[in-house]
Amino acid sequence: MSGEHGEPRLRRRRLDVAGGRVDMSHGAGGRASAQLIDEIFRDAFSNEWLAQGNDQAAFRVDLPPGARMVMATDAHVITPLFFPGGDIGALSVHGTINDVAVGGAVPLHLAATFVIEEGFPLADLKRIAESMGRAAREAGVAIVTGDTKVVERGKADGVFITTTGIGIVPPGIELGGDRAKPGDVVLLSGSIGDHGVAIMASRENLGFETAVVSDSAALHRLTAAMVAAGGTGLRLMRDPTRGGLAATLNEIAHQSKVGIRIREDDVPVAPQVAAACELLGLDPLNVANEGKLVAVVAAERAEAVLAAMRADPNGIRAVAIGEVIEDDRFFVQMTTAFGGGRIVDWLAGEQLPRIC
Amino acid sequence: MCLAIPALVHELLPDGMAKVGLDGVLKEISTALVPNVAVGDYVVVHVGYALTRIDAAEAERTLALLAEAGAHA
Amino acid sequence: MKHVDEYRNGALARSIAATIAREADPARLYRFMEFCGGHTHAISRYGLEDLLPENVRLIHGPGCPVCVLPVGRIDEAIGLARHPKVTLCTYADLMRVPASGGSSLIRAKAEGCDVRMVYSTLDALRIAEAEPDREVVFLAIGFETTTPPTALAIRAAEARGLANFSVFSNHVLTPSAIRAILEAPKTGRLPPVALEGFIGPAHVSVVIGWKPYEVFATEFGQRIVVSGFEPLDVMQSVLMLVRQVNEGRTEVENQYVRAVVPEGNRAAIELVDEIFELRDAFEWRGLGSIPHSALKLREKYARFDAERRFTIPPSAAKDNPACECGLILTGAKLPADCRLFGTVCSPETPMGSCMVSSEGACAAHWTYGRFRDRARRAATTRGGAA
Numbered sequence: 001m002s003g004e005h006g007e008p009r010l011r012r013r014r015l016d017v018a019g020g021r022v023d024m025s026h027g028a029g030g031r032a033s034a035q036l037i038d039e040i041f042r043d044a045f046s047n048e049w050l051a052q053g054n055d056q057a058a059f060r061v062d063l064p065p066g067a068r069m070v071m072a073t074d075a076h077v078i079t080p081l082f083f084p085g086g087d088i089g090a091l092s093v094h095g096t097i098n099d100v101a102v103g104g105a106v107p108l109h110l111a112a113t114f115v116i117e118e119g120f121p122l123a124d125l126k127r128i129a130e131s132m133g134r135a136a137r138e139a140g141v142a143i144v145t146g147d148t149k150v151v152e153r154g155k156a157d158g159v160f161i162t163t164t165g166i167g168i169v170p171p172g173i174e175l176g177g178d179r180a181k182p183g184d185v186v187l188l189s190g191s192i193g194d195h196g197v198a199i200m201a202s203r204e205n206l207g208f209e210t211a212v213v214s215d216s217a218a219l220h221r222l223t224a225a226m227v228a229a230g231g232t233g234l235r236l237m238r239d240p241t242r243g244g245l246a247a248t249l250n251e252i253a254h255q256s257k258v259g260i261r262i263r264e265d266d267v268p269v270a271p272q273v274a275a276a277c278e279l280l281g282l283d284p285l286n287v288a289n290e291g292k293l294v295a296v297v298a299a300e301r302a303e304a305v306l307a308a309m310r311a312d313p314n315g316i317r318a319v320a321i322g323e324v325i326e327d328d329r330f331f332v333q334m335t336t337a338f339g340g341g342r343i344v345d346w347l348a349g350e351q352l353p354r355i356c
Numbered sequence: 357m358c359l360a361i362p363a364l365v366h367e368l369l370p371d372g373m374a375k376v377g378l379d380g381v382l383k384e385i386s387t388a389l390v391p392n393v394a395v396g397d398y399v400v401v402h403v404g405y406a407l408t409r410i411d412a413a414e415a416e417r418t419l420a421l422l423a424e425a426g427a428h429a
Numbered sequence: 430m431k432h433v434d435e436y437r438n439g440a441l442a443r444s445i446a447a448t449i450a451r452e453a454d455p456a457r458l459y460r461f462m463e464f465c466g467g468h469t470h471a472i473s474r475y476g477l478e479d480l481l482p483e484n485v486r487l488i489h490g491p492g493c494p495v496c497v498l499p500v501g502r503i504d505e506a507i508g509l510a511r512h513p514k515v516t517l518c519t520y521a522d523l524m525r526v527p528a529s530g531g532s533s534l535i536r537a538k539a540e541g542c543d544v545r546m547v548y549s550t551l552d553a554l555r556i557a558e559a560e561p562d563r564e565v566v567f568l569a570i571g572f573e574t575t576t577p578p579t580a581l582a583i584r585a586a587e588a589r590g591l592a593n594f595s596v597f598s599n600h601v602l603t604p605s606a607i608r609a610i611l612e613a614p615k616t617g618r619l620p621p622v623a624l625e626g627f628i629g630p631a632h633v634s635v636v637i638g639w640k641p642y643e644v645f646a647t648e649f650g651q652r653i654v655v656s657g658f659e660p661l662d663v664m665q666s667v668l669m670l671v672r673q674v675n676e677g678r679t680e681v682e683n684q685y686v687r688a689v690v691p692e693g694n695r696a697a698i699e700l701v702d703e704i705f706e707l708r709d710a711f712e713w714r715g716l717g718s719i720p721h722s723a724l725k726l727r728e729k730y731a732r733f734d735a736e737r738r739f740t741i742p743p744s745a746a747k748d749n750p751a752c753e754c755g756l757i758l759t760g761a762k763l764p765a766d767c768r769l770f771g772t773v774c775s776p777e778t779p780m781g782s783c784m785v786s787s788e789g790a791c792a793a794h795w796t797y798g799r800f801r802d803r804a805r806r807a808a809t810t811r812g813g814a815a
Contacts, residue, residue, distance in 0.1 A: 205552060207404075207552075209381070278433070331799075339439060352521030352522070354521065362433060404578065411687050419435055422445065
């Protein structure tokens with residue numbers, strides 16, 4: 001977020017945050033761009049690296065011997081931008097922190113890029129930036145560099161935010177989607193479907209109201225506790241975002257070339273989430289989450305990891321939901337509440353409400 | 357076909373509409389197909405319309421029959 | 430969820446399954462077709478097949494309106510959506526249904542057509558009111574359950590003087606399809622089906638009642654138990670059918686008494702009758718042309734009929750000849766018996782009607798039940814060698 005400062009004695013008007021809108025000049029690299037960065041982002045993100053105003057953030061990393069670095073990036077596009085339990089700003093911080101954290105890493109820094117549609121209200125942009133700053137501070141992570149572009153009206157939907165994060169994996173910890181082994185236990189950090197239902201409820205066209213709020217949260221403290229408790233018995237962690245728990249379990253089964261069997265009775269679903277899914281004809285297993293994770297753990301470490309999860313505010317309702325089994329078809333199966341069996345499949349196409 | 361779910365009528369609204377609830381999830385629906393809907397009724401909701409009222413007494417009888425069908429197992 | 434959770438009690442389902450196993454005669458075969466996709470979904474979703482004895486078999490019928498809508502109608506809907514002034518509104522279920530040439534409504538939308546997903550006909554009306562410069566066409570599908578909401582929308586459009594709202598009707602009729610299946614031996618249009626009974630529609634029967642099925646008991650000697658869509662409803666209905674077979678009865682019975690009365694919802698039936706009339710015949714994907722099996726708008730409501738209002742380029746599309754949907758829909762084959770199943774035909778790239786919606790026999794089997802195929806094949810092979 002490089003910028004220049006104006007003439008010392010020239011008094012410039014501050015941005016009209018209350019009533020103003022982003023226009024093409026805010027992305028043109030001139031004084032207006034610098035002002036947008038100064039008054040919206042630098043304040044909201046305030047940290048020593050950003051304050052230097054360089055095109056890059058320079059920092060030292062002291063890696064212990066055997067430690068590794070991870071890097072993850074995520075583009076955030078969401079309608080609506082503000083929803084019960086969060087907004088695109090906090091979501092873009094949590095999402096990338098979680099992608100770093102489920103690799104077993106301690107998140108270090110974030111970078112953020114904004115693609116803003118011409119005409120976007122400055123008040124909304126400030127609210128989003130402040131939410132990002134707050135989420136980053138709460139997580140103890142800094143947004144150290146970034147970029148802003150403005151595109152003509154109609155060429156974006158409000159604002160798109162891409163965040164990139166780096167983190168450090170402690171020595172001896174190696175997690176990966178290909179490491180699940182038959183006999184391992186599958187753990188889930190809490191109830192599923194809250195984020196997706198909160199988003200759908202806030203879209204006017206579906207016309208229903210709930211008190212469900214998004215579970216958007218940074219999970220790096222939870223993952224650190226799990227890494228400490230699980231040691232080398234922790235095989236992998238993953239956050240079941242788009243596609244829900246079903247997609248994540250299928251990814252793990254395919255990467256590890258195993259089957260997974262879960263128990264329907266053990267998968268927590270909040271009553272309102274279940275009710276909203278009934279109304280819309282959706283399966284909670286396919287509905288998105290933003291503050292939940294799935295872990296695969298060697299059976300002998302499962303109790304210890306579960307206890308560590310339950311000690312963290314984001315894992316209070318953590319449960320064991322099933323086991324890894326041998327299966328050369330890599331099926332994810334579920335024992336239904338009825339004692340019957342079914343496949344838990346990837347969602348075909350986009351998740352849409354059904355009438356039949 | 358025909359995804360429909362029983363919901364409780366919370367409030368009658370103008371123009372043959374009603375607010376119904378399902379475990380805390382609220383939705384506005386049309387009651388134009390079911391005469392004399394009252395607050396407290398359970399109606400079967402399909403694509404935003406009530407199709408019928410649930411007969412509570414018959415529901416009790418069905419549940420009793422189900423219990424009987426599962427007995428002596 | 431009251432009136433829902435009570436009917437999802439797994440322990441009770443297993444007890445009823447035990448009663449079914451005790452009462453079913455091991456020397457007999459009990460083949461019941463659940464007509465509706467709603468039942469197919471419940472059966473697959475809860476794994477009910479695993480609870481039933483081997484000689485009590487459920488055959489997934491054609492009661493999924495998305496599945497039976499022929500490719501040609503989707504082509505025509507896309508043709509409508511291509512009119513520059515048209516905003517095509519439809520239920521989300523139809524968005525991914527394949528049209529000819531690899532197209533679909535979701536692709537047409539990507540190409541710039543104004544296609545919008547709605548949850549209710551009320552939403553389509555709202556769009557027509559809010560955007561008077563657009564020609565809002567509601568792509569209507571569904572059995573008798575979904576027809577009254579379409580009829581109400583037409584009536585509301587008339588009352589509000591909405592000149593820019595019309596309906597592309599694909600509403601179809603359940604009894605006509607059941608008749609086509611039962612008449613298969615006579616007409617030869619479909620493979621003959623060996624069935625001991627039907628699990629009858631739930632919400633279709635809420636609207637039309639159970640009287641329209643009596644003819645199947647009297648004329649064809651069939652058994653029909655109208656059943657709710659919850660898993661315990663299905664289990665109880667199977668038990669009722671088993672008892673009819675054992676006692677030599679061929680009757681229409683009503684398990685879903687909490688929502689279905691003999692004559693149905695009079696107000697809904699009259700409303701539909703006021704606005705719609707029978708088509709001479711309608712094409713069903715997988716089943717072919719069935720006489721008097723669908724509804725079109727009456728002449729009086731012609732101005733709300735998209736088929737009269739727009740020139741729709743006709744489609745000559747045909748089903749994939751290798752697709753065995755017809756045999757599967759009539760219970761003559763199982764999904765895994767089709768050589769397209771799971772090879773070129775999957776929920777991502779459906780070739781035939783049964784794979785299109787999650788309620789179709791093949792999609793339900795793919796999504797929930799395909800783990801059983803290997804064991805079944807092994808059993809068949811062993812049986813063959815013995």
